[in-house]
Amino acid sequence: MTLFQKSNIKSLVLKNKAVRSATWEGGADADGIPSDKQINLYKELAEGETGLIITGYIVPCTDGRQTPGQMMLKDEAAVEVYRKLTDAVHASGAKIAGQLVHCGGQSSERMAGRKPLAPSAVEAPQYSAVPEELSTEEIIRIKSAFAETARFCKEAGFDAVQLHAAHGYLMNQFLSPALNKRTDQYGGTLENRARFMLEVLAEVKISAGADFPVMVKLNGSDNLEGGLDIEDAVQAAVLLEKAGADAIEISAGTPASGKDGAPVRTGVKAGAGEAYNLEYAKRIRAAVSLPLMTVGGYRSYGECLRALEAGMDFVSLSRPLIKEPSIIKRWESGNTAPSDCISCNGCFKPGLKDGLIRCVINK
Numbered sequence: 001m002t003l004f005q006k007s008n009i010k011s012l013v014l015k016n017k018a019v020r021s022a023t024w025e026g027g028a029d030a031d032g033i034p035s036d037k038q039i040n041l042y043k044e045l046a047e048g049e050t051g052l053i054i055t056g057y058i059v060p061c062t063d064g065r066q067t068p069g070q071m072m073l074k075d076e077a078a079v080e081v082y083r084k085l086t087d088a089v090h091a092s093g094a095k096i097a098g099q100l101v102h103c104g105g106q107s108s109e110r111m112a113g114r115k116p117l118a119p120s121a122v123e124a125p126q127y128s129a130v131p132e133e134l135s136t137e138e139i140i141r142i143k144s145a146f147a148e149t150a151r152f153c154k155e156a157g158f159d160a161v162q163l164h165a166a167h168g169y170l171m172n173q174f175l176s177p178a179l180n181k182r183t184d185q186y187g188g189t190l191e192n193r194a195r196f197m198l199e200v201l202a203e204v205k206i207s208a209g210a211d212f213p214v215m216v217k218l219n220g221s222d223n224l225e226g227g228l229d230i231e232d233a234v235q236a237a238v239l240l241e242k243a244g245a246d247a248i249e250i251s252a253g254t255p256a257s258g259k260d261g262a263p264v265r266t267g268v269k270a271g272a273g274e275a276y277n278l279e280y281a282k283r284i285r286a287a288v289s290l291p292l293m294t295v296g297g298y299r300s301y302g303e304c305l306r307a308l309e310a311g312m313d314f315v316s317l318s319r320p321l322i323k324e325p326s327i328i329k330r331w332e333s334g335n336t337a338p339s340d341c342i343s344c345n346g347c348f349k350p351g352l353k354d355g356l357i358r359c360v361i362n363k
């Protein structure tokens with residue numbers, strides 16, 4: 001087993017099995033256009049031999065926004081700037097996927113310019129206020145926005161897109177029995193709760209073309225009483241495979257799941273708490289045959305190999321690549337010392353403050 005083997009997602013050929021999991025960097029301007037400094041982070045990741053780089057979450061429309069500096073790609077005019085981003089990655093032979101998200105009830109009213117929209121108007125710890133229930137017309141509008149943005153991504157030179165259905169955002173809100181109380185075709189059974197995600201997938205495939213890879217980031221569990229559980233997640237993965245998803249990345253947790261269940265778990269370091277979502281990913285592996293990625297707490301090369309041995313096709317990392325953008329290149333050169341990321345989450349703070357994430361432990 002090795003991380004350094006050429007791999008495929010549909011017709012997309014990747015130089016290895018190392019993925020940069022989607023990571024918001026901050027840095028985009030008020031219109032959601034990435035800055036040159038931000039593009040430089042991508043260049044560094046590509047030069048560091050990360051085979052596939054998944055962008056920070058990109059919104060397809062203003063009302064899905066959450067964080068300052070979050071990227072947005074909603075009109076043709078932005079395509080040329082995004083091409084600078086994809087060119088910077090391709091220059092080193094890496095590939096790039098745009099992660100598409102609508103933050104739903106987790107949107108910020110300040111960033112979105114309106115009261116957040118969600119499947120149901122419920123009070124929830126992960127919502128700052130009770131959101132407004134989406135009408136059928138708004139669901140149709142948001143699905144079209146995803147489809148259009150995926151087409152813009154293709155025009156801008158992205159190699160794939162990833163739909164963000166994890167971490168408590170809109171698609172995850174539809175999947176969650178705790179947040180989705182709808183009585184129409186989008187609520188109730190798992191098939192109904194998965195409908196929004198599957199319809200977005202179908203529209204994206206029509207808009208971007210059947211040959212354009214579409215991946216999904218899915219929670220193996222919300223790690224939350226009443227939320228999406230592993231049984232539902234397995235079924236959702238089966239439905240995604242049937243609907244033509246080209247790869248699934250398994251994460252877990254929402255902002256309401258608490259420290260031990262969070263998607264971006266603190267306190268993990270080499271030899272302690274690594275690979276924290278792998279058991280969910282293994283359950284999903286047993287049910288589907290499409291390419292699978294696992295994310296969450298990979299710090300040691302040996303843990304990455306253990307994931308591949310457990311049947312994963314790719315291993316995704318986020319914080320170790322903030323600490324050391326060239327860690328994959330270092331591992332490939334034979335120096336397989338683990339990442340010294342201690343998962344303190346200090347990297348978020350500069351992004352919220354002056355516009356770009358960085359490791360605060362690094363000198």
Ligand SMILES: Cc1cc2nc3c(=O)[nH]c(=O)nc-3n(C[C@H](O)[C@H](O)[C@H](O)COP(=O)(O)O)c2cc1C
Nearest residue numbers: 021022023024056057263264295296297317318319
């Ligand atoms: C600064 C930062 C920003 C993140 N932004 C996103 C994002 O935009 N989309 C996403 O799906 N996950 C995001 N994540 C979560 C990561 O993709 C990943 O799932 C999580 O950090 C666990 O992996 P790790 O232990 O390798 O960091 C972010 C994580 C960090 C630290």
